Amino acid sequence: MKEKAEKNKLLIGIILVLCIVILGGVIYFMKQKDQNPDSAFKPDLDSNAAAMEQGDGEDEPDGIRIPGYPSITIDADTTDVKMNLMNPEGNPCYFTFEIILSDTNETIYTSKMVEPGKAITNVTLKHGLEAGEYPAVIRITTASLEDGSAMNGANVETTLVVQQQ
Structure with a gap:
């Protein structure tokens, strides 16, 4: 035993x-x-985003700076357009831009992430627009630089002014 x-x-x-x-x-x-x-978090950066020219050294406010877009003028019947969708230098987050036509709620453009201090200036729309004025919203979604978590975003109202070339 x-x-x-x-x-x-x-x-x-x-x-x-x-x-x-x-x-x-x-x-x-x-x-x-x-x-x-x-x-670790790896942002899906937009390859069309390029560095912007910096301002005159003004003080950087706390929080997220959201640019305004009262109106954007583009050429009619074309999908490749020029505009300036920017994420101001000093922001603590990436921006993702969506352009949504207010009357139809159609999203005609969606970017990938844009780093602070960069801007997308060449945009490819899902389809061209006829000449006229289109109320639109630029939806800016934000993601933390550190871990990609959602932060405060914004819906910026604008008017797309579409002109014949």
Whole structure:
């Protein structure tokens, strides 16, 4: 009996050591995954965004700066248009732009992420527009520079002024 009791103690000891080793391995790999740069946030940056010219060194306000767009003039019946969709320097977030026609709620353009200090100036619309004025909204969605979490965005009302070339 004494021999059997010693074997059981040895078996229990081996099982405990194995459990501790497995638990240690799981904790190690969990920490490695958290520190692995492959699992870090990677923004889907818009390749059309280019650096903007900087202003005259004015003080940077706290929070997110949203540019205004009272009207945007583009050529009629073309999909490749010039405009300036910018994310001001110093913002703590990426911008994603959507242009939505107010009358039909149709999204005619969606960008990828734009870094602070950059702007998209060449936009490809889903389709050309006939000459006229179109009330629209530029929906600006924001994502934190650090982890991509959503921040405050904005809907900027504008008018697309579409002119014959």
